[in-house]
Amino acid sequence: MTDKRCTKKDKQVMTDKKVYKEGQTGNDRQKEYKVGQTGNDRQKVYKEGQKVHIRGAVISSVTKPLDSNLDIIIKDPKGNKLAHYKGVTPNLGVVSTDFKLVNDPAYGEWTIFIMATNTPEITATETFKVEKYVLPKFSVDVTVPSFIKLYPGQNAGILTVDILAKYTYGKSVNGKAIVQVTSNSQHELLEKTLVNGQSSFSFTVTREHVSRWLNYQASVLVRVVEDVTAKVESAEKSVPMFMMPYKITFINDDGSFIYGMPRNIFVKVTDAAGGSIPSAERSALGVSVTFALSKNWVPNADLLPPLTLTMPDTGDVISAHVDIPTRLEMDNQTFSMMAELSYPSTTSQKNEKVTTETEYKYPIGTKTNHGISVGVVGVTNQKSSPTHLGERLSEQLYFPQAVLSRQEINDN
Template sequence: MRVILSLTLLSCLLAGSLSQEDPCDVKFLVTAPKIMLAGTTEKICVDLPSGSEIELAVTLEEDNYSWLRIDNDILAEVIYQMNSERECFEFEVPMVRENRQRCKLIVDVRSMPDSEESCNRSKSVMVNNDNLQTLIQTDKPIYKPGQPVKFRMMSVDKDFKPSNATVPLIYIETPNDIRLAQWVDVQPNRGLVDLEFPMTSEPLLGDWTIKVEFEDRKAERTFKVEEYVLPKFEITVESQPSYILLTDTSIDVKICARYTYGQPVQGNMMIKAEVSSYRNSRPISLYEEETGSDGCTTLAVDLTVFELRSNRHSTWNAKLKIKVDVSDAVTGESLSHTADVAKVSNDALSIRVNTPSTFKPGVPFYGTVNVNYPDGTPAGDKFIMLSVKAQETGNYRYRPIFSENFTSPASGVIEFTIPDININTTSLSINAEAPGYSDRDSANNTQYLIYNPYDIAGLSAQYSPSGSFIQIEPIRGKLVPGSTQNLNIFFTTDTAEAENLPFQFVFMSLGDLLDVPVSEALSRRRRQVNGEGEGNGKETSISFLLVLLGQGPIKATAHLKTVRDQIWNKSQFAHFLKM
């Protein structure tokens, strides 16, 4: 009999890991960062279910997968000894030849003290030399001849702390790669370098480049030098909303003309409105307006002129385009401006089912549905129908297993849970639809049909060598450092002794493994998931307590160990090497 149990636990997360299956005598789990920073100390943790004494050799070597090289240079090798169920070790990551070097982390485990046999496992990791990121900023993107170029730079580490290390070389190049200025061995002031370059009155026009060179990395930033004259006033055009539907009959467009110092322009506006698309053969509209006291006018554009629903015209990449010619009544100056103010959409809503491509049979499934307007803004207070169908082993037909109606919140994100998925399920089809928009019955054969907005996601069942699965219930909302957090974990197993299964936890924050204490158990419940309905499983109380640290975000993963120590099961967010 297969049973499912849910435990209330606390949050934790796994980085990359190595797992073990037969024929090795020693069962072990090694947890290490999947991305390592060269020149730093990383933490590697080892779990031994038996608590036996072992010798652990950890080797980091280059992963040369090119046919030109078949040998791999060993970068670091460390030997540890342990005789407890869990220990963490410091691992010095050496510098590598490339900024991003693909490497292999090899773990060799040998039982102590006299065993001749060992288990050798490996996993790919990435070692980054580029621990610092260099940021360069100019005081403006475009300069006129004779204007000084003021710029600053800063290098920050992975924790966004500024570096005070000396900058070996900073220089400026013209568009034809001539170096006009340079600074050598610049010392930052609290991590910041402020510099200025006096531009000549007759410089070479085009893209200039600021370059910064370190021993192991480079950074650059471009700016333009142009001869330009600022216009005396500017024109802005915007619509609300920034999209139009095929069924809309009008849209308000606000057009404003203001001097560069902010005062309104008084004058005349000649306006041309059209819908541009792949086949641009639609009629156009012309308007003439006077600016108001604020320099603006609001124009109600008649959309019926553009025959939006006629299938004689293409709706692909269709946009409402407004061209405005403004004449200043005071100075006589004229200025033109063209803008795409609204896109044409066939659907009143954009619905997207956000789920992974796979699911775990026998445990709850969690997903979200994003409901937005065509311009991407969240659509709240919208009625959405969600339905789920499942395909099971030996049956090619999909059968309904779940349905629920939702009203989208102000964020437009609907969170849903599929509580019961048969352990024999092989595929899921999740459909989200907004009813009430279709007019297929009233439309004629010269019009585009309007359909209900919808989205469908297809998922396939994950594979587990043990046939068991573990699922962490998502945490809704934000976590507060210093607080405690409960987390439900669901898992399936064949064994009748599942109530006594121990859990191991690994915590990670900003890529670093943390030592975080977890208390005793909180609660446990049991039910059957063999497709025959609920069972009378025994209920047990357990408790776990985790205090969230103030070091940044903490993510969580739990590792399930079977009673017979056959495997370490794959858990959410964890990447295991099959062994």
């Protein structure tokens, strides 16, 4: 809101933004006028045919209403005067009137001028916009599975697509839904009529589809076409596809070890998408870790026996204690390790298996100041390998503070 300075002495104009004073003396310094819109009538955007609610007020410096008549002028964006309310008498200092927009008004910024009838120099202005009415937009919500997994031997799965189309004010959209599922350059297209703004689709996902889809992801494009206006709103989702139902990895491992010192290894087991495995499936899963020495990269159960682990009731990480033999016992060899997860097959009596990549370990010497004691929250601790000859620092987990370069390793 803007205002003009009054030229009469001993008066001031106060609007919502600024106060101007002219020639104040004595007690007249307490006299002021507030002119403009008040209350909650400041709607800023109107449509054709709507009413613009206008309220004006003249208030003293102590918020006392003053009985001064007001003139209200309304101009369109081109400056044309479309209404002039003269000498409107206030009620307790407040005047109000309505201005109804025609069905084809000028679009843009309109201006309201409010001034004291007897002293038009005391003026305040306010603006509002008139915009063309646009049919309400609607939104399209699409629900798809977080992922689809195919067990070995399982040839197909189901991709479900649930659609909900609503206007911004909550009413259901009448129209049709078109769903396109894309795998590389091949498309599968289905169309259905919305019922109460909803529709559901099912697509069969074969193992051939999964192997053909780029990055093992299905692209789902949904378009909803409104009946009356043919307006189209779209939404897109992607669904990861997995050929194996589970995933197993080593975590918190930097590839190093210290001869003659115990340490823990951490194995994480999740579903194919990295989520927690349901409790009902855990008891049927088996986890094992095997080690191989670097001379021929073959296991040596006497020095590093394999570990058989159990899935915890909760959590996804298993911690296993490993006693590392001395340099003399290992004959200066390094070692590698690999974890394996076994689970029931859906097509035979045999178990299926999924493994980690082989993790190769290298020594960083026997200096104890390279290690720190750490703890892990929410994992199952299992001590599975027997203690070798020699003194051990039991019940501590040792991890290097930094990965050393090969030169630093040789220096040790």
